[in-house]
Amino acid sequence: MELFTPIKRQRFKQMVERVLHVPGNYRGGILEMALVVDCRFSPGELKEALAELVRTLKQQSETFRNVRLNLVLWKPGEKIQSRVVPMSMLAMGDLADEMEGAEGELYADDLLSYLxxxxxxxxxxxVLSAGKVQVQDEQACRKACKPFLERKMIWLSVEKGNLEENLFNISLL
Structure with a gap:
């Protein structure tokens, strides 16, 4: 599964630059970022998608060569887990095996309040999502996004091999 076409890769890079240059956001030094992974992907798809995502980010700028990456595992019906990992482990696919293909519905409310x-x-x-995500309380989601999350988040939703990318907007869920 190829995550990005050349045009979508360019759009993704522009979105990342837009987020990094939001007033009051990143200003040099070591970048701290979070990567939320929907564990409904099959391990093979996830391994390939994560490797391509890391490769694209590292090609984009020197900023992504030294990053504190918080990997957030989002599994249906389970507590959201987070840990710090090097980007190189994602690129090699060492972690994809731990994220088995889970089944069930995911709720944006839970993720946004956690973030x-x-x-x-x-x-x-x-946020790398495998398909549709449910919203239980739209008002709670909007509240969780204020004042910072809405300007820092890029949502990548892969459905049946097609990538939809959005600067996070709650109405797109």
Missing amino acids: KLFQARAKLIL
Whole structure:
């Protein structure tokens, strides 16, 4: 599964630059970012997608050569888990085997409240989602996105091999 076409890769790079240059956001030094991975992907698809995502980010700029990466594992019906990992482990696919293909519905409400509490320090938040995500309480989602998350998040939704990329907007869920 190829994550990006050349045009989508360019659009993704532009979105990342836009997020990094939001007033009050990243200003040099070591970048702290969060990568949220939907564990509904099959391990093979996930391994390939993560490798391509890391490769694209590292090609984009020197900023991504030295990054504190918080990997957030988002599994249906389970507590959201987070840990710090080097980008090179994602590129090699060492972690994809641990993220088995889970089944079930995911809720944006849970993820956004978690990100607001535990990942608000990140300058860039990438969400790699395998399909549709449910919203239980749209008002709670909007509240969780204020004041910072909405400007820091890029949502990449892969459905049946097609990538949809959006600067996070709650109405797109």
